Amino acid sequence: MAPAPSATAHAQQAQDDDVDHAIAAHLKRQVADQLAKIVERDPSMGQDERQQRGRALISEAVAIWATASAVESGRPVPPAAERRMAAAVFDLLFRAGRLQRYLDDDRIENIFVNGHDRVWVDYGEGQRVKVPPIAESEEDLRELLRDLARRSGSGERTLSTANPFLALQLEDGPRLQVISEVTPNGRTYVAIRRHRVRDVDLAGLVRLGSIDTTLATFLAALIRAKKNVMIVGTQGVGKTSLLRAMAREIPADERIGTLETEFELFLHELGVHEQIVPMAAREGNGERAGDRSAGEITVSDLIYPALRMSLRRMVVGEVRGPEVVPMLRVMTNGEGGSLCTLHAREPGMTFDRIAELYLEYGHGMTETLAYRQCANGLDFVVFVQMLDETGIGGRRHRFVSHVLEVTGMGENGRPATNTVFGPRPEAGEPRAVPLMHPSCLGDLMRVGLPAHLLDNPHGTWERPLDLKVRAM
Template sequence: MRGSPLQQGPSSLPWQLPTPGAAPGPGIVPGPVRPSGPTAPVAAVPALQPVGVRPVVDPQVARELKRQVAAELHQQLAKLEGSGEVDRATRRQRGRALIEEVVARWSDAYAQTHGIPPTRDQDRALAEAVYDLLFRAGRLQPYLDDPEIENILVNGCDDVWVSRANEPLRQVPPIADSDAELVELLQDLARQHGGGERSLSTASPTLALRLEGGMRLQALTEVTPRPYVAIRRHRVASATLGDLVGLGTLDATLAAFLAAAIRAKKNVMVTGTQGVGKTSLLRAMAAEIPPDERVGTLETEFELWLHTLGHLRQVVPMEAREGNGERVDGRVAGELTIGELIPAALRMTLSRIIVGEVRSAEVVPMLRVMTNGEGGSMCTLHARAPHMVVDRIAELCLEYGAHMTDSLAYRLTANAVDFVVHVTMVDETAVGGRRHRFVSHVLEVTGLGESGRPAMNQVFGPRTEQGEPRAVPHTPPQCLDDLRRAGFDAGLLQSPYGSWGAPLGLRIGGAR
């Protein structure tokens, strides 16, 4: 038996909308009929449970009130839109007022039926649940609001997992009563996105979008047996290189080196696997760009947020646009890819271009930007190990067209990239430890080697024989004079263990 609208309990009764003309079912007491626009009247509600614990809202009640508010809000906005488009703030303001009215009607109906009114906390909890359903992420919202949660994984409405910082995955309660309701929630989020024609349907079975607060959502349906969702949070949204030193991602020596590389307008590619902190490092390095330089950012979903952080005064942010699922002449109608945005970006008088993530054929125009521009451009790329980066670039280059070859891809890479910065994660949460995210390698690309592949110089790397997996100085770069002109102290490279006070404390491996 389902719990009450406000508090789960063993003696509570389910929320039901009575069928017109039918006798009340067992335990259902019909309440007063109070019209509320074109929707159904506020129905009877069951008895409250004893107060003293945090109110828990019955999702069926919240959904019914959400439908009533949505219908009334639609009528109000239809009248307003005759004089112009209604902005998001106005929608939410009017929606909040309507929610308070509908919850007040519900509360009056409850009090008249049962002789005891809901508490203010219970009314407030119900109002927040309705607001979340209408304007935010519904029952998913509490996990989005928790700053300690890094990942939310949904394998159907009732199989939901979250991971917090330095904790393993754990299962949490369902976020919907059915998979159909979960898909409806995702479709609502897509409509709220406001960044183009994003949808989730049979015609468009994938959905990628940013959520409020900068979290990134990827969803699949139709091509999977149930709806699947993965949500990631960047927990260090505005970190500088100094902040990353404090977090243990790199030491002061490497921070000074990377800052000088950015000031010297070196082209940098940040690599690593998913979730290791590539975007956070890219954002931190971008904070070293002089504030009056004109920078363009290209992303599938905004995650860098350089145009909102305030350090750079000349940022042109560009976000790719998904198509509407229809195909015209072999391509998705309405789609605009990062690769297609790059030529337009080059006409915006930009000194640098930063691509949030290179995933496919856009790697070729990105490499050409790095080759032909003033320098200082950056991007991220998925690669499991630093020695795989060159072949990973070549693999993506081959997606560009039949005329592309390995040798041409290698030549593009050798001419374009100055440094590869590889980020690694060692996850010891399963053995009682924590997740360690750190830069493990900095490789300098020094042109084409004798084999026709780009030659690499390991400037920073681990010293595993001493139990140090993090990046420490190895070989001075060929462009050291350029970095010195940008303020780098070359003497920092003389310390074989950088600025680390001790080897990384790992539970398994590390120093012996």
């Protein structure tokens, strides 16, 4: 992987970028007005033609600006400067403005905007770098965000005093969350989360060091044996990437449904599965209809209609609320093989977190019922962990640390588990290695799992994880 650019490199990048962004913003508004009149005359115009018309208008506007600038300064505008100005105007009109260069950089994982002139980017290896401003003012930043909302098909959602929050999914999948108005000094705060690993399979996660070949073979067997699996961990550790990789093991002709808050799995775009029904929740328009927003569709709302689509498996991108109840009902009553993710800090917190969500669901839900449905519906819990040593000159390590088999109800009224894979601290290995055979080993052997792989106490890791600090 190429190293992340240094702060000096970003400063040089800003120095080399001689675009006057105030002029670019002015030209963008001018072209936008012209293009709006053209589209008004031909509302059936597609996006490709709009961009083609837009490029022509931008070229004309930039040429006029360059001529006027040359007359005023007595020096011609270099052709390269004209091209950079045209590109800046195009990005403002059709893309994400000055944010676009960071959205296009595959090494960047997060973008944090604490106002128009205070911007940082996080690289996957853990380096955080301050970068140049992305707008000339707070109002220019809010204009950019309103443009992004409109182009994303979320025109009914915008930033205003009445609506200080905005959540969007940008082109190619990054998630954007905005908070404005309720912040001090009129600043607008933006967090953008990018999925650096989009088209990934289990072999790819082996190459990234998240799992070894032994665990990859085991996880593939869980899919073939139609075991219900919940992937657990904190934010940003790689749960979605692992879910995406495991889902790719589902036979291509098997009918599956993906249910998400926003499309992040992208299974329907990868061309692997022939019978996939992708579904995403929808926010309401802000007006209230009873106890919810008018037009709102939640993941919970999607589950039961999805069952009528003759789906063999359900893949829920993230269980974060009431959808946990119908999801576990599907796992309990269905033929198996469903997948989902859940936020929890430790493997042992998984069932308590599910119980919390059950209690939030209401309607007679109890902790006891939650534990029983976990015991009856879940087959395996896969925990993903991140060790961040960037503060001491190291890097971020993301890996699977535990695989728990759920074996029914325990004597204490909670689900009983076997730790099939887990760390070996005594050997300096925090990653998941075989610890014991699962009770369902026969099911896995019937779909091709070589049982002897689970007898190697160190898996197929060549050496323990290279850490700067090891647990004592």
